[in-house]
Amino acid sequence: MSEPRRPQRGSDPRTDASSGPKGRSAPGVAARQLAVDALVRIDAEGAYANLILPTLLSRSSLDQRDRAFVTELVYGTTRMCRSCDWLVDRFLPDPERIDVTARAWLRIGAFQLAFLATPAHAAVGATVEAAPRRLSGLCNAVLRKVATSLPVTWPSDAVRLSQPDWIIERLSEDLGSETALAALEAMNAAATSSVREDGYVQDLGSQWIVEAVGVDIGDLILDMCAAPGGKATALAAAGARVVASDVRAGRVGLVVENARRLQLSADSFMVLVADGTSLPIRPGIFDKVLLDAPCSGLGALRRRPDARWRITPGDIDALGALQRRLIESAITMLRPGGELIFSVCTLSRAESLDIDMWIGEQFPEIEALPAPGGVWTPLGRGALLLPQSADTDGMYILRLRVPGPSDAPNSLS
Numbered sequence: 001m002s003e004p005r006r007p008q009r010g011s012d013p014r015t016d017a018s019s020g021p022k023g024r025s026a027p028g029v030a031a032r033q034l035a036v037d038a039l040v041r042i043d044a045e046g047a048y049a050n051l052i053l054p055t056l057l058s059r060s061s062l063d064q065r066d067r068a069f070v071t072e073l074v075y076g077t078t079r080m081c082r083s084c085d086w087l088v089d090r091f092l093p094d095p096e097r098i099d100v101t102a103r104a105w106l107r108i109g110a111f112q113l114a115f116l117a118t119p120a121h122a123a124v125g126a127t128v129e130a131a132p133r134r135l136s137g138l139c140n141a142v143l144r145k146v147a148t149s150l151p152v153t154w155p156s157d158a159v160r161l162s163q164p165d166w167i168i169e170r171l172s173e174d175l176g177s178e179t180a181l182a183a184l185e186a187m188n189a190a191a192t193s194s195v196r197e198d199g200y201v202q203d204l205g206s207q208w209i210v211e212a213v214g215v216d217i218g219d220l221i222l223d224m225c226a227a228p229g230g231k232a233t234a235l236a237a238a239g240a241r242v243v244a245s246d247v248r249a250g251r252v253g254l255v256v257e258n259a260r261r262l263q264l265s266a267d268s269f270m271v272l273v274a275d276g277t278s279l280p281i282r283p284g285i286f287d288k289v290l291l292d293a294p295c296s297g298l299g300a301l302r303r304r305p306d307a308r309w310r311i312t313p314g315d316i317d318a319l320g321a322l323q324r325r326l327i328e329s330a331i332t333m334l335r336p337g338g339e340l341i342f343s344v345c346t347l348s349r350a351e352s353l354d355i356d357m358w359i360g361e362q363f364p365e366i367e368a369l370p371a372p373g374g375v376w377t378p379l380g381r382g383a384l385l386l387p388q389s390a391d392t393d394g395m396y397i398l399r400l401r402v403p404g405p406s407d408a409p410n411s412l413s
Ligand SMILES: C[S@@+](CC[C@H](N)C(=O)[O-])C[C@H]1O[C@@H](n2cnc3c(N)ncnc32)[C@H](O)[C@@H]1O
Pocket: 206, 224, 225, 226, 227, 228, 229, 230, 231, 232, 245, 246, 247, 248, 251, 274, 275, 276, 277, 292, 293, 294, 295
């Protein structure tokens, strides 16, 4: 396991004397225009930030530094857009009448001023210069006022942390206000990533889930929700025979690609497209099942800048119900004495403690195994990894064992 590394930080070429070829006109203009293009598509067309940005970047001729700057502007502004809107709306006579393009320019200007530590003259000047002529007066007037108003007293934690009210309320209820606000604050930073020994880039928290599965050489392990294959490939690399299954065929393609890139042998790594709730596999044969379940992703908000604006409270209920059906199915796949590892990258009680309590009621014969310690916080019979504890995504894990001898051989041994 290696040290986490921050993604390359994009510096604003406008404020960096060393940037770009000499004589290049208006540095940072093309980068800002591309960032606004992406933001308009996200806002007006519902495009996903992590899909539209690579598409637009692939068509551009920007250099590496500009690309990193665009990425920082688009992801950061998407994440912090509620805060940015509040900053600018104070100086607009009628905020409702601002069109999507004007809104995007004002947002990236406010984001640079409040969250990127770009010097005010550069943030305002470069944004005004890059904006379409029809918007330069508006951007100039409003962004100058924003600049002189900083630092501000935010009207609420939801505006300060740029979150929908319901996420603040829900996580405060589930975790306590102090812990929830610290978690949400930590998830407003850009994600760090770690590189495994085999070169796969994976969050450290996800690597710790794999450690908690605890592979014995030759273990037959089913990864029921495997795509894109981060954990499944790590389990195979640790010496397990893995069946990596996922319901989405397109995403299973990513598992195949990753397994090929990591040169995993077809004898020990099998891939399957299947709904985990009705698997076309003989039950009762697996030493371990990893159920890295579909979840609301409220622990991985730093990785998905627009997720907070998409997810709804109803989604959490629906996902909790799906997780229960997947757990019922996972249990049938285990051999006597086999282990189920349930994990999610979220912090909601409905997808963690409530699941633990439901399992306790429905399957009293199933025992819980020790949860990981250290930076993990005990929660019920499982444990929570808070994003502020170790600069990772937020996760929950619960390890269980069905009755039977712990070392019973699986029927494929
Ligand atoms: C958290 S992701 C898994 C990440 C993966 N374990 C990794 O480490 O790379 C959850 C996955 O569950 C899959 N999924 C959703 N519903 C499913 C179902 N009913 N059966 C199987 N997989 C499902 C999604 O397609 C998604 O790939």
